[in-house]
Amino acid sequence: MTRTVLYARVSTTEQNIAHQRTQAEQAGFKIDEVVADEGVSGVATTLKERPEGRRLFDILRAGDTLVVRWVDRLGRNYQDVCGAIREFMKRGVVIRTVINGLTFDGAAKDPMQQAVRDALIGFMAALSQAxxxxxxxxxxxxxxxxxxxxxxxxxxxxxxxxxxxxxxxxxxxxxxxxxxxxxxxxxxxxxxxxxxxxxxxxxxxxxxxxxx
Structure with missing residues (x-):
């Protein structure tokens, strides 16, 4: 049975995990589980270094959907974010963003489509770090x-x-x-x-x- 998992991350007390879930649900996502890291920097830690971020690699399976408000919730390091998204896609996990409703998966077989997808992932990861x-x-x-x-x-x-x-x-x-x-x-x-x-x-x- 496939699941839709929301990963939320907040680095300050001003931010709110519940708000990220509300945003996702208002965008039409039906969330089965929320995995969240609170008070954790996306700059100082990689996704696998965070307690809950590491859980994503343990629980997500082929056919599951990983939802994030924006790719910067995964992290603020270009190499880490690109690497994490590629690993999830390789596993057959679909990554979707709440903002703009972007979808990243491994379904594309055409080299040009793959290049466009990878370029967009790279751009978003670089923007997060910048x-x-x-x-x-x-x-x-x-x-x-x-x-x-x-x-x-x-x-x-x-x-x-x-x-x-x-x-x-x-x-x-x-x-x-x-x-x-x-x-x-x-x-x-x-x-x-x-x-x-x-x-x-x-x-x-x-x-x-x-x-x-």
Whole structure:
């Protein structure tokens, strides 16, 4: 009997495992089991190094479907994410994303179709790593701003979005979604989404500066 397994990962207390399941179910997925790693970085650990991530390799069988909100939930390292997806496909597991409803499997036999599939996987994995690196730099800027705050500097208005909302905005932008669609999904204003799109590093730095 085949199963649909949702893998969720959160690295901060601002993020929410339950929200990732709700998103998946709202997108039409019928989840049989949730495998989740909480408080675990996708940069510092590979999928197999995480307690629950490792379980995926033990429980997934041919015909099963692995659902993730976006490939960055699997990790933020290009080589690790590409390697994990390829291993699952080799086993006959189908990988599907909630955002944009992308599907990766080993069904393609035509070399051109395989090349397009592999290129898309590589692009998404590379984008996940690039976002993580940009976030790290922005957090450094946020720490500097927080230090300035302690010294009496003005930080500006508190961000109107949470870290989880910011991640969803970035994921959907990477998937090609428009500002109006993202605003509806995140319950943010369209103007806020546009500001994040135009100045992603500044958006991350604002959260870090306020300790969010």
């Amino acid at each position: 976002q993580a690196e940009a976030t790290k730099e922005a957090q450094k800027a946020g720490i500097a701003a927080a230090k300035a705050k302690q010294e009496g500097a003005y930080l500006g208005r508190k961000p109107s979005y949470s870290r989880e909302q910011l991640e969803i905005v970035r994921d959907m932008l990477a998937g090609g979604a428009g500002a109006s669609e993202i605003a509806k999904a995140t319950k943010l204003t369209r103007q806020t989404v546009i500001r994040v799109r135009e100045e992603p590093a500044k958006a991350e730095a604002a959260l870090a500066a306020w300790g969010l």
